[in-house]
Amino acid sequence: MTAPTTAGTRPRHLLDFADWTPERLTALLDNADTMSQVLDRPVRKVPALQGLTVCTAFFENSTRTRVSFELAARRMSADVVSFAAGASSLNKGESLRDTVEVLTAYKVDAYVVRHPASGAAHLVARYSGKPVINAGDGRRAHPTQALLDAYTIRQEFGSLEGKTVAILGDIRHSRVARSNAELLPKLGARVRLCGPATLLPADLAALPGVTVTTDPREAVRGAHAVMALRLQQERMSGGYLASLAEYADHYQVNARLLREAEPGAIVLHPGPMNRDLEISSDVADGEQSRILRQVENGQAVRMSVLYHLLVGRE
């Protein structure tokens, strides 16, 4: 539904990476370096978005992501208004369109949208006509998370070119995995998706630069970055797993598994962690872990995204 854009034109939204060229993505990450310098100053504020209003519209709870976006917007002097509603608490018969049109009538300049349904951010973009940043929609995409992952890997190795990233866990239900599988190959990296067969849709192997495997050792072998995904414990009751213990035994990112990776490999996790389930505590806190760095980088990356979408558009 979004028209394909050429390398020269700037995408209007960040819904997923379909419209984003490698050059644009690299510019975005370069810009995050500048933003992270702002965060190192004694006064962590710049006037870039003065006079603009950013609405964080969260139809699904996520305090961490919301705080990260709101701080990013405030550090650039934007006004922030937050709207929170469970999708199911919308009045019966009230469409997503009605909600968005009301918010737009309040003169919002951009939206940050979190929603339990894949594609909801696309609908907000369609109905609002304003720039939309997808802060996670269903299983579909969580592009700023993937950008901060890419940024963190790049920070470590200087470039993503030729790097291998293993992502382990509940791939099927993970927007983080989907967004990384879309983004990282655009930046020259290879992605290996790994999990138990019930949580690993084989169709994702059709994406360029992506392979899937159920064998964690094969996934991690020679990898430069190893990412563990949060395992929702409901997957047990959904019948996807026989037991958490069996899962942890086979798919946990721990010291033993990390020995398969490239020396100097880093460990990532989108958080919040189930310690000693998908990741062992010693690895989460260990010297290869960049988990807190990810959180820190998240703010700079989100500032860069807001800047890119709202300032100096040609």
Place this chain on the structure above:
Amino acid sequence: MTLTITNIKRPGSEAPESVTVENGVIKGWNLPHEGEVIDGQGGAVAPALIEPHAHLREPGQTQKEDLASGLAAAAAGGYGTVVSMPNTSPVVDDPATVRTLIEKADGLGFARLRPAAALTRGQEGEHLAELAYLKEAGAVMFTDDGRTNEDARVLRLGLEYARSLDMVVSVHAEDASLRAGGVMNEGPVSEALGLPGNPAAAEAARVARDLEIVAQTGARLHVQHLSTARALELVRGAKARGLPVTCEVCPHHLTLTDEALRSFDAVYKVAPPLRTQVDADALLGGLLDGTVDCLATDHAPHTGAEKERDLLEAPFGIAYIELAFPLMWTRFGERLGLERLLDLMTAAPARVLGWPAPTLEPGAPADLVVLDLDTEREVDPRTFLSKAKFSPWAGETLRGWPTLTVVGGRIAFRR
């Protein structure tokens, strides 16, 4: 009441003719003009279309559709008869409701209503409804459509009971446990979009099970809205074995695929879901080789607001009874030919239901449609008579629009 329609062409004939209808039946062809005279403008005339599968939402959900809007929309689509599905609120599972619906529809003067009744009480799938009483009240088919028949033994009993009444049972063939929370076809597109998928196996597995029950009981089964190549192949095999099974496909499954969901527009959310081009091609093959018995729209109206929700929250269903013929004629007229297409929408559904074939012979009920096969018109949902004013084909240009629908000798629609 007498009516003469002039300047119309019967299929297979180029000469313009006129037909006179009187007291609800066809009086004859090319008689001296009598009563109101209507110029058919060279259109093709055919028996009015029969819709074997529509949701009219009355009682209980009249914000989506009601008998008046649904049957007026049907008449605008060239339909003279509509079989309504019983998954209303309350469910049509008692004789009084069947009678009430028919009486109310008769007074409206649009398409005729022939209700299907629930196979099981409340469509709960546990106890058979009072099938004999329902038939006496005017129900023409039994189905738990809208729900799936999970308990195979109950379906078996229902088939046997319906057989003794010489009635057909139709099924929404999807295994509910395999379908799970799927909102679209399971495959590369659903994975890329991160939407829960409904696998083709949900349909094929259920069709396979039901065909075995048909083989066991000899009772007649009609499979609704087939969407997959595999399930169609199973029906083809069953027919080759001589089993008494019929099936329908919907124009939306022939003309759209799961790629449409890339828009995240819930107008494309239907059950069973839009599948792949391979499936759509196979279904067309089934129409061409006769495996598919008839067309049905599964007209499933909803409010615009409901369809403007996200893909998890929005309800399943497209409503396009007004477009079915133009859509089929424009897309597949050349492949199918006019006579086959008309058969699929008139005599074929009648055969499925066990009714006499509709004809335009003198003495037959005066249910007919005049179709303008050439003039192109753009689809504008705002002009729909249905309350559901949204459409996957909005803005498309189609040919084959009905210009006149006569039901029981009365004008039910005129463009």
